[in-house]
Amino acid sequence: MKHLRNLMALAVAGMLATSGMAMTKEEHSAAKDRIEADYKAAKAQCDTLKDNAKDVCEKEAKGNEKVAKAELEAQYKPGDKNTYKVHEARADADYEVAKEKCDDLSGNAKDVCVKDAKAAHVKAKENAKVARTQAKPAANTTAKQADVADAKKDAAEEKREADYKAAKERCDSMSGDAKDKCVADAKRTYAQ
Structure with a gap:
């Protein structure tokens, strides 16, 4: 499925590169119908x-x-908002699949899997926010650099927090001094 997504992204990128004009309403509607048909076909394969x-x-x-x-909308109405929505949709889709894969596990292994999926x-999402900030036009470069720096700082904090929660969850399979040491190591590693 991941290869199909990459192939679709390449196809969309190719269409963008070769078309000098914006997508017409008819092309947009036809592409939407193709996406729905592809979804129905993929879902039918899942029934087996x-x-x-x-x-x-x-x-x-x-x-x-x-x-x-989301990619279709970004092609139909290009802009940093729709580009961000593509990244967000991709992150959400990957997260949903990863969470679902965790259902094969149980106990602490499942909890760790879910926390790892959440961290990813x-x-x-934070990388998408930084990319959106970098893509936004600004009145001057100093203001833009400050905005990008703030976005990167916020993203780093959020990523560290998510990584810490995943690391802490791994410690739950331990007990006593080993667990205390594991939690302390996680706190030190992720500056919590």
Whole structure:
């Protein structure tokens, strides 16, 4: 599924590079119909699977649909807002699939898996926010550099917090002094 998403992204990028004009309403509508048809076909393939594999497949299909729709909107109405929505849709789709894959696990392993998925989600969303800030036009370069620096600082804090929560969750499988040392190491590593 990941390769399909990459292939779709390349196809959209190719269409953007080759088309000198904006997308017409008819082209937009046709592309939307293709995305919906692709989603229905992918979902139909999921019906042959069972249990959590089916759930994962369905999350991948839905995520690919959302990403494709966001990419289509970014192509139809280019701008930093829609570009950000593409990154956000991709992060959300990856997170939903990763969370669903965690359902195959149990106990602390499942909790760690979910925290790792959340940390990856936070990182992707924060990177998208930084990229959006970098892409925004500014009145002067000093103001833009300050905005980018602030965005990077905020992103770093959010990423560190998410990584700390995941590391702390790993410590929960331990007990006594080993757990205390693990938590202390996590706090020191992620400046908590």
